[in-house]
Amino acid sequence: MLQKLFIDGFFQIMSKSGHVLGAAMFMIEIAGVKLLYTGDFSRQEDRHLMAAEIPNIKPDILIIESTYGTHIHEKREEREARFCNTVHDIVNRGGRGLIPVFALGRAQELLLILDEYWQNHPELHDIPIYYASSLAKKCMAVYQTYVNAMNDKIRKQININNPFVFKHISNLKSMDHFDDIGPSVVMASPGMMQSGLSRELFESWCTDKRNGVIIAGYCVEGTLAKHIMSEPEEITTMSGQKLPLKMSVDYISFSAHTDYQQTSEFIRALKPPHVILVHGEQNEMARLKAALIREYEDNDEVHIEVHNPRNTEAVTLNFRGEKLAKVMGFLADKKPEQGQRVSGILVKRNFNYHILSPCDLSNYTDLAMSTVKQTQAIPYTGPFNLLYYQLQKLTGDVEELEIQEKPALKVFRNITVIQEPGMVVLEWLANPSNDMYADTVTTVILEVQSNPKIRKGAVQKVSKKLEMHVYSKRLEIMLQDIFGEDCVSVKDGSILSVTVDGKTANINLETRTVECEEGSEEDESLREMVELAAQRLYEALTPVHWQPAASGCVKSSSERLTPLL
Numbered sequence: 001m002l003q004k005l006f007i008d009g010f011f012q013i014m015s016k017s018g019h020v021l022g023a024a025m026f027m028i029e030i031a032g033v034k035l036l037y038t039g040d041f042s043r044q045e046d047r048h049l050m051a052a053e054i055p056n057i058k059p060d061i062l063i064i065e066s067t068y069g070t071h072i073h074e075k076r077e078e079r080e081a082r083f084c085n086t087v088h089d090i091v092n093r094g095g096r097g098l099i100p101v102f103a104l105g106r107a108q109e110l111l112l113i114l115d116e117y118w119q120n121h122p123e124l125h126d127i128p129i130y131y132a133s134s135l136a137k138k139c140m141a142v143y144q145t146y147v148n149a150m151n152d153k154i155r156k157q158i159n160i161n162n163p164f165v166f167k168h169i170s171n172l173k174s175m176d177h178f179d180d181i182g183p184s185v186v187m188a189s190p191g192m193m194q195s196g197l198s199r200e201l202f203e204s205w206c207t208d209k210r211n212g213v214i215i216a217g218y219c220v221e222g223t224l225a226k227h228i229m230s231e232p233e234e235i236t237t238m239s240g241q242k243l244p245l246k247m248s249v250d251y252i253s254f255s256a257h258t259d260y261q262q263t264s265e266f267i268r269a270l271k272p273p274h275v276i277l278v279h280g281e282q283n284e285m286a287r288l289k290a291a292l293i294r295e296y297e298d299n300d301e302v303h304i305e306v307h308n309p310r311n312t313e314a315v316t317l318n319f320r321g322e323k324l325a326k327v328m329g330f331l332a333d334k335k336p337e338q339g340q341r342v343s344g345i346l347v348k349r350n351f352n353y354h355i356l357s358p359c360d361l362s363n364y365t366d367l368a369m370s371t372v373k374q375t376q377a378i379p380y381t382g383p384f385n386l387l388y389y390q391l392q393k394l395t396g397d398v399e400e401l402e403i404q405e406k407p408a409l410k411v412f413r414n415i416t417v418i419q420e421p422g423m424v425v426l427e428w429l430a431n432p433s434n435d436m437y438a439d440t441v442t443t444v445i446l447e448v449q450s451n452p453k454i455r456k457g458a459v460q461k462v463s464k465k466l467e468m469h470v471y472s473k474r475l476e477i478m479l480q481d482i483f484g485e486d487c488v489s490v491k492d493g494s495i496l497s498v499t500v501d502g503k504t505a506n507i508n509l510e511t512r513t514v515e516c517e518e519g520s521e522e523d524e525s526l527r528e529m530v531e532l533a534a535q536r537l538y539e540a541l542t543p544v545h546w547q548p549a550a551s552g553c554v555k556s557s558s559e560r561l562t563p564l565l
Helices: 076-092 106-120 134-145 152-157 196-205 224-228 260-270 282-296 358-364 384-394 432-450 452-456 468-483 524-541
Strands: 003-007 010-016 024-030 033-037 061-065 096-100 129-132 169-171 184-188 212-215 234-236 242-244 248-251 274-278 305-307 325-327 345-349 352-356 373-379 398-403 406-411 415-420 423-429 488-491 495-500 503-508 513-516
Touching (some): 076 096, 076 106, 076 184, 076 212, 096 196, 106 134, 106 169, 106 184, 260 282, 274 282, 282 305, 373 432, 384 398, 384 406, 384 432, 423 432, 468 495, 468 524, 513 524
Parallel strands (some): 033 061, 096 212, 129 169, 274 305, 325 352
Antiparallel strands (some): 010 024, 345 352, 373 423, 398 406, 415 423, 495 503, 503 513
């Protein structure tokens, strides 16, 4: 059963891994890249656990265990039969059977098998079975409770009786409570017998050939469990004493780790571009990597790159994908046209991108728009009308006004300049464009204050509008240079006419619009050329005008001037 969670900006999808009760694989999706981490998993259903699920989402990266490398597990029915027969043989010859296991996982599986086997063999009812682990006893309460998380067999059996309430198995608290008389079966931890009760029992029983030890799980090189599988003649106790090894040693793997066949089928079902092998010995990982590469080397449709990094070695993978930004709120009210420029705030949330108008920021995010009013005082001792004159040379958008009975100027529609004793004060609402205009006005003020030559010049107010006769005369000269003197003439004072190859275009000097006479309407190139020339000349002769903000929440940028060619 898949469970999908959304945590801290990325998705997590959990599915059963079949290793122990409650174990899960994690599929993590970050910025569109999917990574599946299996942890320990098993694709084989056992007595109580379901097999690991195969996610229906294909990962980009698969981090998978490689515990058994290229080994193939024995079939479940065969290993259970061999295990039960081995235990039966040990107790039949009057021996004691030791099964070293870890407290969680395989211990519960083996207890189910032994309890069922004892139930079916009345002749064994007098022979006790113990599990000697305080942690295993605590885990048993969990197993007795969460039977609904197990396979169908257990869920059906729970309607009759709880299979984890054993009839022929009891808990052994310590060696002080153990009467070591006659045959018995003891399941003790730890599984590799490096120390603890399993090591203590092994050293007590290893010299009697009637006794036997069954290694039922995975063993690491360098441990006692791995060492006795080679059947040495003697072993060394924890105290350093040498003891002969006469008890029988059997290895029957009940490990809930995947083997090569399960690993290969799992990878074949998912076909991830990258496979990273973890949790395995170096040689086993190398053999598994080589086997996986051989399996897909002749397959042109599937390209899988296999990595087997050492401990703490980083694996760097590069992924490239599209980033899509969704326009929301005010900006999405009107359907955009092809080529239309959209201006807004790009918001990134949990690897999703949205473009919002500033006024929608508080509606779709936890952020809010704030307004910062900037105030800057600049020393200035010159005449205020001189400052007005110099600013008018910069732009036509200079307006005279009074603020609290003090002379003031409004520049670029948003920058206020107020005269104070010995200085001027600039005020504006902070934003990138206003800050730029404020810097420009500040530069003019500082230049007027520091340059004596400017102060000596005559101070006169200039007209905010270009004189029509000046514009008309200069436009006539420019058009004569372009088309020839005979092609340009003035009509009615406010109309300038251009005639080329029998086609005439009339320029309205007040509106700077161009219209073609009858018979010349089809010649758009003449009209466009004349209109462009008239507009460029007008812009060159007049101060820069700041364009006001467009209606709505999004500010339009100031129009870029095109130089006169």
